[in-house]
Ligand SMILES: Nc1ncnc2c1ncn2[C@@H]1O[C@H](COP(=O)(O)OP(=O)(O)O)[C@@H](O)[C@H]1O
C-alpha cells in the first residue's frame with residue numbers, strides 16, 4: 608500500500624520522530640509532505656515534499672491546510688503539536704469530507720487532557736491518584752506537611768513555566784503570580800512516560816512505558832523501556848478512562864507502591880523514537896488502525912531495557 612501522508616509542525620521533535628518512523632518501514636510506503644510555517648524546519652528535509660502552512664491560530668488556517676492537502680494529494684494528515692490538536696480535531700469532518708483521514712484524538716479527549724485542573728477532578732471521581740491541585744481558596748489552608756509543591760500552567764507543555772515551591776515564603780511569592788498556573792503537591796520518585804497504542808474506536812492495544820532518565824527542555828534525553836506489567840496495565844487503564852483514540856502518552860510518577868498520574872498528553876511524545884526502536888512503530892500502527900488494517904500481535908511487542916541516548920544532528924542546505 609502507498610499513502611500520501613502530511614506531518615505538521617515538521618520541525619518539532621515529535622514530528623521528526625514520526626517522519627523517521629514512517630520512513631523506516633516498508634509495509635505502507637509513505638510519501639510524506641512536511642507542513643510547517645518555517646521553511647527552515649528540519650523535518651522539511653527528511654520528508655519527500657514541503658508545504659508552507661500558517662500558524663494554527665492564523666485566520667483561515669484550516670482552509671489553507673486543506674488547500675495544501677489538495678495540492679499535494681494528501682490522504683492522511685498527522686497533527687503534532689499542542690496548539691494544533693484541538694483545531695484539527697474540531698475540523699475533522701471537513702478533512703473527512705475531502706477524503707483525508709486525520710490521526711488525532713476526539714476533541715473531548717483533548718479538552719479534558721489539556722486541562723490539568725479538570726483532569727484532577729476527573730481522576731478523583733475515577734479512583735486514579737493525581738497529586739492534589741489546590742483551588743484558589745484551598746491555598747490559604749496549605750500546611751507545612753503539604754510541601755514541596757509545584758506550580759505549573761494549567762494547560763502547559765514542555766515543562767515550561769514550572770517551579771518547585773519549598774516553603775511558605777516561596778508560596779507567598781508564587782501565589783501572587785499565578786497567571787493561570789496551578790499549585791499541586793510535588794511527588795518524588797521515578798518518572799515514566801507511557802506511549803499508548805489506541806485505535807480510533809477507543810480500544811487500547813498496548814502501552815509502552817519508558818523511564819525518563821534525563822530530561823532536557825521538557826524532552827526525554829535519555830530513556831529506557833520498562834516492561835513492567837503493573838505500569839503497562841496502569842497505562843491501559845488510564846488511556847481507556849480518558850477515552851484515548853489517537854496518539855497519546857501518559858506521564859506518571861511511581862512513589863513507592865503508588866502511581867500518580869501527572870499528565871495525559873493527547874499527542875506523540877518527543878521520546879517516541881525509543882518506542883519505535885523497541886519494536887512498536889506507533890505512527891504506522893495508528894495509520895493501519897485508521898484504515899481498518901489488522902495490527903498483528905508481534906507489532907505490539909517491545910524490547911525491555913532498551914536505552915536511548917540522544918544527541919544533536921545537523922542538516923545542511925544550500926541557500
Ligand atoms: N506533581 C508533580 N510532582 C512531581 N513532579 C512533577 C509534578 N508535576 C509536574 N512535575 C514535573 O514537571 C514536568 C512537567 O509537568 P507536566 O505536568 O508534564 O507539564 P507540561 O504540560 O509542561 O509537560 C513533569 O514531567 C514532571 O517531571
Ligand SMILES: [Mg+2]
Pocket residue numbers: 764765766858870872
Ligand atoms: Mg508533560
